[in-house]
């Protein structure tokens with residue numbers, strides 16, 4: 120029998136849930152996405168690479184197999200669209216099962232500057248785009264200050280943005296070294312295909328993935344080389360939101376990037 124509740128009861132129940140910390144109403148009952156069968160159709164390329172023998176003699180763990188498959192898939196694509204497609208069909212990373220959307224990239228792929236961030240949060244997971252929450256708003260303001268804008272059609276003034284981790288980690292936890300390693304071949308190919316002039320390593324995970332080390336407070340402000348390109352490590356906007364005092368150094372790094380683009384640094 121259906122139970123009717125009036126407006127005020129419904130309102131009180133909702134308020135009670137908000138007090139408990141509920142931030143989102145999705146369904147009546149929780150869904151364990153880790154237990155859902157994967158019905159997503161696999162692009163032919165993913166299936167072909169998965170079916171190819173990757174184990175030459177020794178028994179590979181699932182993670183090792185995932186890395187091998189990722190390397191083969193990344194090598195096989197010649198366009199950003201192709202890369203997005205193989206990543207969408209890549210099943211070895213469990214983060215995919217807990218995420219709503221693949222967060223591949225945003226901005227203009229022809230931009231001179233490519234930003235590599237960390238991982239999607241709640242807002243990015245919902246919209247399927249990187250840096251659209253509070254950190255993203257600050258990131259947009261930071262780069263607008265040196266004349267760069269992810270929405271610009273002009274490559275001179277544009278930005279292209281991605282993350283080393285394209286699926287939201289549960290509870291925004293840190294990605295594991297195995298997850299970073301498994302997804303790294305896609306990130307490398309992403310940079311090769313976008314072919315920016317300058318890379319910005321936004322935060323520790325970008326540094327871990329592309330430099331093999333973290334420690335952003337020491338790394339920031341010092342040009343590095345990634346795939347033969349100049350790469351500037353910067354403190355992540357989420358850190359700047361918590362530590363506004365660090366904005367001063369971030370501004371110096373932005374000016375350094377601007378100077379490099381003008382050919383002066």
Ligand code: URA
Nearest residue numbers: 236237238239249250
């Ligand atoms: N922080 C990141 O590093 N990436 C995003 O996409 C969002 C927040």
